[in-house]
Amino acid sequence: MIGTATSHAELCRDFAWDVPEFYNIGVDICDKWAKTQPERLALIDVDPQGDSREYSFLDLQNRSNQLANALTDLGIRRGDAVGDRVGVLLPQGLETALTHIAVLKMGCVSIPLFTLFGEEALLHRLRDSGAKAVITNAEGARKLALIRDQLADLEFVISIDADAGDGDGTIPFHALCDRQGRDYTPCPTRADDPAILIYTSGTTGNPKGALHAHRVLLGHLPGVEVSHNFLPFPDDRFWTPADWAWIGGLLDVLMPALHHGIPVVACRFAKFQAETAFELMKTYRIRNVFLPPTALKIMRQLPDAAGYGLKLRSVASGGETLGKELTRWGQEVFGTTINEFYGQTECNMVVSSCSALEPPRPGMMGRAVPGHAVEIVDPQTGAVQTAGTEGAIAVGAPDPVMFLGYWNKPEATAEKFVDGPEGRWLLTGDRGVKDADGWLQFVGRDDDVISSAGYRIGPAEIEDCLIAHEAVHLAGVVGKPDALRGFVVAAYVVLSEGFRPSDALAAEIAGHVKSRLAAYEYPRVVRFIEAMPMTTTGKIIRARLREMAEAEARADALHGAAENHAKGPAHER
Numbered sequence: 001m002i003g004t005a006t007s008h009a010e011l012c013r014d015f016a017w018d019v020p021e022f023y024n025i026g027v028d029i030c031d032k033w034a035k036t037q038p039e040r041l042a043l044i045d046v047d048p049q050g051d052s053r054e055y056s057f058l059d060l061q062n063r064s065n066q067l068a069n070a071l072t073d074l075g076i077r078r079g080d081a082v083g084d085r086v087g088v089l090l091p092q093g094l095e096t097a098l099t100h101i102a103v104l105k106m107g108c109v110s111i112p113l114f115t116l117f118g119e120e121a122l123l124h125r126l127r128d129s130g131a132k133a134v135i136t137n138a139e140g141a142r143k144l145a146l147i148r149d150q151l152a153d154l155e156f157v158i159s160i161d162a163d164a165g166d167g168d169g170t171i172p173f174h175a176l177c178d179r180q181g182r183d184y185t186p187c188p189t190r191a192d193d194p195a196i197l198i199y200t201s202g203t204t205g206n207p208k209g210a211l212h213a214h215r216v217l218l219g220h221l222p223g224v225e226v227s228h229n230f231l232p233f234p235d236d237r238f239w240t241p242a243d244w245a246w247i248g249g250l251l252d253v254l255m256p257a258l259h260h261g262i263p264v265v266a267c268r269f270a271k272f273q274a275e276t277a278f279e280l281m282k283t284y285r286i287r288n289v290f291l292p293p294t295a296l297k298i299m300r301q302l303p304d305a306a307g308y309g310l311k312l313r314s315v316a317s318g319g320e321t322l323g324k325e326l327t328r329w330g331q332e333v334f335g336t337t338i339n340e341f342y343g344q345t346e347c348n349m350v351v352s353s354c355s356a357l358e359p360p361r362p363g364m365m366g367r368a369v370p371g372h373a374v375e376i377v378d379p380q381t382g383a384v385q386t387a388g389t390e391g392a393i394a395v396g397a398p399d400p401v402m403f404l405g406y407w408n409k410p411e412a413t414a415e416k417f418v419d420g421p422e423g424r425w426l427l428t429g430d431r432g433v434k435d436a437d438g439w440l441q442f443v444g445r446d447d448d449v450i451s452s453a454g455y456r457i458g459p460a461e462i463e464d465c466l467i468a469h470e471a472v473h474l475a476g477v478v479g480k481p482d483a484l485r486g487f488v489v490a491a492y493v494v495l496s497e498g499f500r501p502s503d504a505l506a507a508e509i510a511g512h513v514k515s516r517l518a519a520y521e522y523p524r525v526v527r528f529i530e531a532m533p534m535t536t537t538g539k540i541i542r543a544r545l546r547e548m549a550e551a552e553a554r555a556d557a558l559h560g561a562a563e564n565h566a567k568g569p570a571h572e573r
Helices: 008-013 025-036 057-073 094-105 119-129 138-150 173-178 216-227 247-259 274-283 293-299 323-334 410-415 459-467 503-514 542-558 562-567
Strands: 041-046 052-056 085-089 109-113 133-136 156-159 194-199 209-213 264-267 288-290 314-318 338-344 347-352 374-377 391-397 417-420 423-434 440-445 450-452 455-457 472-482 486-495 525-528
Touching: 025 057, 025 094, 025 216, 025 247, 041 057, 041 094, 052 057, 057 094, 057 173, 085 094, 085 119, 094 109, 094 194, 094 247, 094 264, 109 119, 119 138, 119 209, 133 138, 138 156, 156 173, 194 247, 216 247, 216 314, 216 338, 216 347, 247 264, 247 288, 247 314, 247 347, 274 293, 293 323, 293 472, 314 323, 323 338, 323 459, 338 423, 374 423, 410 417, 440 459, 450 472, 450 486, 459 472, 459 486, 459 503, 472 542, 486 503, 486 542, 503 525
Parallel strands: 041 264, 085 109, 085 133, 109 194, 133 156, 288 314, 314 338, 486 525
Antiparallel strands: 041 052, 194 209, 338 347, 374 391, 391 423, 417 423, 423 440, 450 455, 472 486
């Protein structure tokens, strides 16, 4: 545990990694507590109808041991180098936690899979990983039935909804476990042994599998503790709308909370709704939440949000830059300052702000978390850049939270790193700036930065300014090719309820930005769209928006209309 401090310097000075040679995530987040405090509350499982059941750490141990015995009987094995892979195609819930715990205690590798994946997305991940089994529900089993003949390695589909007499080729989860004993001896895994295979979001190209070792949880803990104002406190209770199929739900919430013995609320939303989220946090006395920026933007649209009277101790967010508008709103509604953190699937929770330690700096995402070296480097030479110089955000290697590599992609793994005068660095693919005090500013992905008339413009600040306008529900900003300036700022806007597209509204929105940011940053193009293209983790797919902007530029050129860009904003449905 990181402990408390009075300054960031003190926090870093007193920190030291404690990564033992032998370590198992499943034992840490389950058996450890079942041995010492068996009746301690671990999980509150809320079903779609709003009914809930509570489970102790002893409950988790007993049931995960039964599942481990069942999977062993099916022939799921640890193996010499990498254990058999087991897919987990389930929403938040008891069985999801049990499966990860069981597979990890077996020394095998769990693969978190998002329930909204279509057949092609599942086919790529399961075929690429060589998964031997998948644990799912009825909906997932139906999807798998359509592709199972293309998955030579997939031997078992186990459904939590199946009955023994279904006859559809699936194995009933609960009946399978009920036949097994509750005693199981976990595999003595080393901290560096493979544990979890998480596929990247895949905003461009096929998603790659990031293979993590058991130590990844230990590597996450400092960032989680700092972003939640020195976790744990008495009466802490965690929830996130982020699916446990993603690193933000699994390794930023579920596993760190259970490590600390903090109860986790599991709730399956068919569709995220602000009212439901607020009601859940109030009903179950939530104290700690991870809310992705997209969820915050949706919740911000609720006019009486402050009326819920929430008593939150900590709110953390990451994945997209927050900005001043969301930070201000969060303080008013939650009664606490949202802490922003930064990382990626390959190397997560390495930067964070901590409002309990120091006030946030608008536009800055925080400082390097104790134990992690995060610098701005030249991506070609690996040389650390001076304060105030834009460059590649990079993390010093080795690091306990850092992935082992991309699954079966050694070349892609090698391309992720650069050797510099000060050491070896993992390149995040993001651009940023670090000030003299060590605060980091996110500028954008390498291909998100807009070069316009000699200016380098990041989309985050503009998007934050856009959503401060009452008519803007969601906004994505990209560069549109322009003959005169190279690129101009183009804003793609989803309107709030009650507003309709018009030239006048587009001009008003553009003027709103122009009056608040630098003149070169305002969107010369405003396009109204029905829905924002997003990854399943809620990140804007700017590559999709860039395609739209490039297609429009080509059409402009064909019609000889490029000169009209300078006349002001336009709109379209």
